[in-house]
Amino acid sequence: MAIDMMKKVPVREQEPKVRATNFDEVCLGYNKEEAMDEATRCLNCKNPQCVVGCPVSINIPGFIDEVKKGDFKKASEIIAESSALPAVCGRVCPQESQCEGKCVRGIKGEAVSIGKLERFVADWARENGVKPEVKAEKKGKKVAVIGSGPSGLTCAGDLAKLGYDVTIFEALHKAGGVLVYGIPEFRLPKDKVVQPEIENVEALGVKIETDVVIGKSTTIDALLEEEGFDAVYVGSGAGLPKFMGIPGEQALGVYSANEFLTRNNLMKAYRDDYDTPIARGKKVVVVGGGNVAMDAARTALRLGAEVHIVYRRSEAELPARAEEVHHAKEEGIIFDLLQNPTEILEDENGWVKGIKVIKMELGEPDASGRRRPVEIEGSEYEIECDTVIMSLGTSPNPLISSTTKGLEINKRQCIVADEDTGATSKSGVYAGGDAVTGAATVILAMGAGKAAAKGIDEFLSKVQ
Numbered sequence: 001m002a003i004d005m006m007k008k009v010p011v012r013e014q015e016p017k018v019r020a021t022n023f024d025e026v027c028l029g030y031n032k033e034e035a036m037d038e039a040t041r042c043l044n045c046k047n048p049q050c051v052v053g054c055p056v057s058i059n060i061p062g063f064i065d066e067v068k069k070g071d072f073k074k075a076s077e078i079i080a081e082s083s084a085l086p087a088v089c090g091r092v093c094p095q096e097s098q099c100e101g102k103c104v105r106g107i108k109g110e111a112v113s114i115g116k117l118e119r120f121v122a123d124w125a126r127e128n129g130v131k132p133e134v135k136a137e138k139k140g141k142k143v144a145v146i147g148s149g150p151s152g153l154t155c156a157g158d159l160a161k162l163g164y165d166v167t168i169f170e171a172l173h174k175a176g177g178v179l180v181y182g183i184p185e186f187r188l189p190k191d192k193v194v195q196p197e198i199e200n201v202e203a204l205g206v207k208i209e210t211d212v213v214i215g216k217s218t219t220i221d222a223l224l225e226e227e228g229f230d231a232v233y234v235g236s237g238a239g240l241p242k243f244m245g246i247p248g249e250q251a252l253g254v255y256s257a258n259e260f261l262t263r264n265n266l267m268k269a270y271r272d273d274y275d276t277p278i279a280r281g282k283k284v285v286v287v288g289g290g291n292v293a294m295d296a297a298r299t300a301l302r303l304g305a306e307v308h309i310v311y312r313r314s315e316a317e318l319p320a321r322a323e324e325v326h327h328a329k330e331e332g333i334i335f336d337l338l339q340n341p342t343e344i345l346e347d348e349n350g351w352v353k354g355i356k357v358i359k360m361e362l363g364e365p366d367a368s369g370r371r372r373p374v375e376i377e378g379s380e381y382e383i384e385c386d387t388v389i390m391s392l393g394t395s396p397n398p399l400i401s402s403t404t405k406g407l408e409i410n411k412r413q414c415i416v417a418d419e420d421t422g423a424t425s426k427s428g429v430y431a432g433g434d435a436v437t438g439a440a441t442v443i444l445a446m447g448a449g450k451a452a453a454k455g456i457d458e459f460l461s462k463v464q
């Protein structure tokens with residue numbers, strides 16, 4: 001079939017009605033022929049802007065050229081030079097605002113489907129047993145990495161490739177950070193995709209110790225002063241949920257999105273063979289309009305509920321990716337826009353029975369540049385529901401900063417670290433990812449992990 005050079009080769013997806021009732025992956029990805037067809041759309045620009053748009057600077061035209069030729073192994077090796085988590089990134093990166101957002105093809109038509117090509121190559125490599133190799137000589141120095149999310153994994157992998165002895169300490173019983181506890185299975189399969197990429201990092205020699213909470217089990221100061229580590233990287237994320245502070249928020253059946261998603265993703269509440277408790281609401285209200293809200297809403301839908309998203313601005317201001325909103329709508333999520341909760345209503349047993357909301361209109365732009373929502377007086381009304389999921393953002397947990405001497409944080413509880421090297425106010429301690437920026441993206445967290453690995457290497461090269 002002739003290829004339309006202006007348009008992406010369409011990617012196959014599960015039908016909305018079918019997928020709304022299961023937790024299988026929504027997007028089915030490209031097959032070989034589709035990937036090779038899509039690769040022919042790449043112009044192999046001399047000055048590739050897509051690489052500039054990628055926070056870990058993957059040689060995008062280079063790997064796409066190999067896909068064009070059908071050498072998928074070579075393509076995977078090129079990606080592996082820059083990214084330890086390509087199958088993850090191919091699925092969850094906001095490509096439209098990064099690599100694809102800069103693609104020259106996008107000026108007159110649709111950008112090359114870089115994310116779907118990355119995903120294809122990474123899946124092919126995994127299915128064909130391609131493993132990363134380490135050739136570095138051992139340096140005889142130990143680095144501790146706190147947190148096994150994308151930032152910690154990337155920093156650990158890069159340091160292992162440089163010859164350091166790296167141990168990741170992870171508070172939860174499973175490695176992966178948000179990739180395993182936050183992002184749902186239907187967007188990012190855990191056993192099939194996340195676990196093998198973590199195993200690839202382990203194959204570089206990285207050790208992962210789970211169930212170790214830094215700040216409780218031990219501290220950064222003890223790691224450096226008593227446990228023989230020469231440097232520490234803090235990639236502990238931003239897992240502390242925010243609430244609105246409205247009456248009724250303590251009622252039974254009110255969840256933070258993080259808890260709701262953790263019960264489902266990490267603790268498999270959706271599966272009959274697990275006994276993790278979760279309220280399977282008949283009518284669920286999710287408060288918020290970001291990607292996390294979309295994930296919580298689509299998860300609640302798959303557990304059998306009618307789901308409403310209550311968001312205080314209009315559709316144009318929804319912070320979630322357009323693709324996520326589109327998928328949520330296709331699956332039947334109801335968007336109650338320009339509305340804001342004022343109270344959660346409880347029944348006589350303390351369970352949620354509804355939520356009071358007030359209608360809003362948009363005023364002048366605020367500091368974020370988005371038009372400020374203003375309450376419409378006297379417009380309050382009640383939505384009946386049995387579960388409320390608060391998805392209002394997260395911040396870093398203060399446990400690490402409060403147990404480490406001399407570690408500077410800002411007023412948002414984020415660790416202060418140098419953007420280029422990850423260096424913090426404490427010598428030998430580096431930080432990056434959501435712990436530094438607040439909730440952001442997988443690829444930015446990975447970029448910070450890479451930069452810090454270089455920073456740590458430079459620091460340790462000077463220490464005898």
Ligand SMILES: Cc1cc2nc3c(=O)[nH]c(=O)nc-3n(C[C@H](O)[C@H](O)[C@H](O)COP(=O)(O)OP(=O)(O)OC[C@H]3O[C@@H](n4cnc5c(N)ncnc54)[C@H](O)[C@@H]3O)c2cc1C
Binds near residue numbers: 292445
């Ligand atoms: C539901 C959800 C959906 C998202 N969807 C997307 C998406 O589609 N695309 C995208 O790019 N981004 C998405 N994000 C954001 C993205 O996942 C994060 O920006 C990214 O995971 C941050 O990586 P990190 O390594 O800094 O932190 P995390 O992934 O949060 O990992 C931090 C790890 O540190 C551990 N930890 C914390 N404190 C301690 C301690 N004291 N001791 C030991 N270990 C500790 C945590 O248990 C965790 O495993 C999403 C986030 C959520 C919550």
